[in-house]
Amino acid sequence: MENGFGAYLKSEKLKDTTIEQHVRQVRYFLCWLADSYLLLAEVGQPEILRYIDCLWSEGRTAGQINRALLSLRYWFGYLNKTGSVQGNPASGLRVKGAVRSIPTGLLEKNELDHLYDSYTAKDDRTHRNKTILGLLVYQALTLEELETLRPENLKLREGKITIPETTNNAGRTLDLKPFQILDLQEYLLVIRPRIQQRSERLFTGRNDLEDLKNTLLHLCHALRRINPKVKHATQIRQSVITEWLKEKGLRQVQYMAGHRYVSSTERYLTTNLEDLRDALNKHHPLK
Structure with missing residues (x-):
């Protein structure tokens, strides 16, 4: 896992220390999957929310959880690129205390x-x-x-x-x-x-x-x-x-918006956004 994922993160122009942190976070998540008897193909947003619950129960702070979610967004982005999975179940998830929030009050x-x-x-x-x-x-x-x-x-x-x-x-x-x-x-x-x-x-x-x-x-x-x-x-x-994301691909919009990281673009995705907000506000309110 480390070699391919690490090379992917290098292509995203991340520092070596940052890459090590993301690899460590993903390794921890994979251990949680194994302990939960879950396959990677079974992971969706409900499973990610369960993982957030697990991190909360361990006493992790909101900032630590959001860093873990960032690592998962990169991980699933890598898996999408290699064709191992489709979609990114960690996309748009951010718990209270994060610097960024999902944009609201937008114009059509x-x-x-x-x-x-x-x-x-x-x-x-x-x-x-x-x-x-x-x-x-x-x-x-x-x-x-x-x-x-x-x-x-x-x-x-x-x-x-x-x-x-x-x-x-x-x-x-x-x-x-x-x-x-x-x-x-x-x-x-x-x-x-x-x-x-x-x-x-x-x-x-x-x-x-x-x-x-x-x-x-x-x-x-x-x-x-x-x-x-x-x-x-x-x-x-x-x-x-x-609005761009309704018509164009994620990577294309990342380029058009000038975002250095795809995670910055992902927070604008509106697919199932209302359901996601309801689920997060129940247990993990957004900032």
Whole structure:
């Protein structure tokens, strides 16, 4: 088990010490399976919940249990890749005390499209904001990524945009919608030179400030008048990623979202999410 699984974890660019921890966690789980007279092929979410109960009974903390669940997600990801099993019964499971939680209060695709279509560009500032909105709604960019973009990241003839690697996310190249190409071209050639003189970034805030926090704050305030459900730019990103997963494969969405680890993408999976929440809230409430 160690050699194949270890090589898989290396391909995920994990450190040697982290790999050792994951292998140790999986070995412990396999021992529990044997003691429970369970076969690997029989493991589903109910069995994982039983395993969580076992860890609770041993006095494990929420953080320790969540690290064990992360190891199992990697393990079942490896088994999926080798064709040994299908599905990942540990996917989306996270108990109270975890840093991350399952995203809630998300917008649906038609609501995201409506935000973009309904936001009116009345002047240079709102034209810039609508261009930014397009990158939120259709490419799910983060604040950090928006502040990192340069004009050379736009490949308008190819209909693509290259997102540089940031502290939190991996770099990637994404397709642009046809109407985005027109908006970006007008912004780049006409609007940007009028509102931006000093910075080399693609977007800046008021008075050529490179920080876009206030820009997104004002944008979301305007979007809330279109749809009161809008909270912040992070919610929009979470909504887009969730919608992508309804149509695309997990690994493809991981790349598109810039997630370094597939576990970051898995928490957006909505299959049987309500049943899962009920089961977890009964014994192991999510944060």
